[in-house]
Amino acid sequence: MEQHVTFRRVAGMLVGIVIISLGVALFKFAHLGNDPFNALNIRSAELAGLPLGVQNLIYNAVFFTMQMIWGRRYVGFGTVANAVCCGFIITFFYDFLTAHFAQAATLPAPLPWVAAAVVCTSLGISLHQTSDLGVAPYDYLALGLRDHTPLPYFCCRLFTDTLCALLAFLLGGLLGLGTLICAFCLGPLIQFFNIHVSENVLQYVPTGRQA
Template structure:
C-alpha cells in the first residue's frame, strides 16, 4: 500500500509541476512576442477579438481538438483530456497576469526570451507526461492524425501544427518567426527532457520505495 501511495504521489507531483512549467513557458513565450506556437497563437488571437481570457480560449480550442480527434478515430471523444486543459489554462492565466506590463523591445531580447520560453515549455511537457494522467488535447489530436493517415509522429505533428498555423492566421494570432521555429524544435526538445524526467522519476521511486 505504501509503495502504491508513493507511486501515485510522484505521478501527481510530476503532473502538476510539469503543467505549471508548461504554462509558465507559454506565458513567457507570449510576453516575448516573437511568435508563440500555432495553437497558442489561436488562443491569443481569439482573446484579442473577443476579450475572454487566454486560458478560456485555450479550453475552447482544446475541446475542439478533442472532438476532432474523436471524430478522426471514430470513437467517443476522450473528454478526460479537458482535465489537463483546465489545470494548465488556469496556470497560464495566472502567469500572464503576473507578467502583465512586461515588455521586451530589442529583437535579440525577444528571441532570447522566446527561446527561454521554448525550453521551459519543453521541460514542462516532458515532465507532465511522466505522470501518465489525461493526455494533452493536442497530443490526442496528433495521435488521431497519425492513426487516420497511417503516418509517423513527426508528420502528424507537422499536420497538427500546420492546421493550427492556418487557423491562427485567420484569427490574426501573434504569428512570428517563433511560430515557424516551434514546429521543428519542440519535438526533439520534449523528447530529450521527457527522457531525463523519466530517469528522475525512476530514481525517486528507487530511493523512496
Template sequence: MGALAQLRAGRKLRRIPQLLVGLVGYGASVMALVQSGLGAASWNVLTEGIAGITQLSFGWASNLVALTVLVAWIPIRELPGIGTVLNVAVIGISADAAARFLPVPHGFAAQLGYLLGGLVALAFFDALYLGAQFGSGPRDGLMTGLVRLTGRPVAVVRTGIEVLVAVTGWLLGGTVGFGTVVIAVCFGPLVGLFLPWLTVRLSTSEPDKA
C-alpha cells in the same frame, strides 16, 4: 494506460506533483512565448486569435480550444486520462496567472530571451507532465488518434496539424512570426531530449509507492 490503470499504477506520490508542476509550468511557458511578440506555437496562435475575436482571456480561450479538441476525440476513439482532464483546466488558468506577473519585454534582446527561455521551459514542462504517465493532453491525443486511423507517419500528421492550426489562428488575428517556425522545428527534439530523464518508470502491477 487507460485512466484506471494510471490510477492503479504506483509511485503516485511522485507522479501527481510532477503532473501538476508540469501543467502549471507549461501554462506559464506558453504565456512567455506569447508575450515575446515574436510568434508563438501554432496552437497558441489559434488561441490568441480566438481570444481576440471572443474577448475571452487567453487562458479561457485556451480552455475552450482544449475542450473543442477533446470533443474531436470521440469519433477517433481516443480515451482521456486524468492528465487529459487536468490539462484542460490547469494550463489556461496558469497562463492567465502568468500574464499578471510576467513583465512585458522591451527591445529585441528581451523578446528573444522570452522566446528562447519560453521554448526550453515549454519543452521541459511538457516532458514533465507527460512523464508522469497520467495521459496526454487534448492536442497530443488528436495527433496520436489521427496517426492510428490514417496510418501516416507521426511527422506527417503532426506537421499537417501544426500548419493548419497556425494558418487558422493567423486568419483569426493571431501572431505568427519567426518564433513560430523556431518552436515548430525545435520543440519536438527538445521534448525528446527531456522525456527519457523525466518519465516515471512504473508497472501497472507494482505496489503503490513513492
C-alpha cells in the same frame, strides 16, 4: 511494467501543467509570436471578446470530443486538469512577467525569452505525457495521428502545429520568429526530454511509446 498510479506520475503531471503554462506566458511576453496552438487560442479569444481561459476551454472541448471518439485511452485526470487550468495559469504568469520585467522591443533582446519558452513548453509537455495520466486534448491530436499513420511523433506534431499557425495567421493572429521556432522544435525537443529527462525522473515509460 506496473501501471498503478504513483506520486511521481501525479507530481509530473501537475508540474508539467505549470511548466507548459509558464512556457506559453513566456512566448506571449516575448512578442515574437506564440506557440502555434496558443497563437490561435489567443487570437480567437481577442476576436470573440472572451478571456483566454474561457476560449481555451472552448477549443479543448472540441479536441476532447475527438479524443473521446478516437483516443479514449489517452483520457484521464490529467486531460481535465490541463484543459481547465492552463489558460488561467498562463494569465497568472503573464501578468507577473509584465509587472516585474521590462519587455524588449527589438531583436535580439527577446530571443532569450523565446529560447526559455521553447524549452519550458517542450519539457512541460514531455512530463505531462510521460505521466500517462491523461493527455491534453490538443496534444492528443499529434499522438492520434502517430497511432493511425506510419509517421513518427515529431512529424505529426509538426503537422498539427503548422496547421494551427496557418489558422492563426488567417485570423490575423500574432505570428513571428517564436512561432516558427516552436513549430519546428517542439516535436524533436519533446522526444529528447521524454528519453533523457521525463522517463528517468518519473521512473515510468508509457505503454506503447515509440522510441
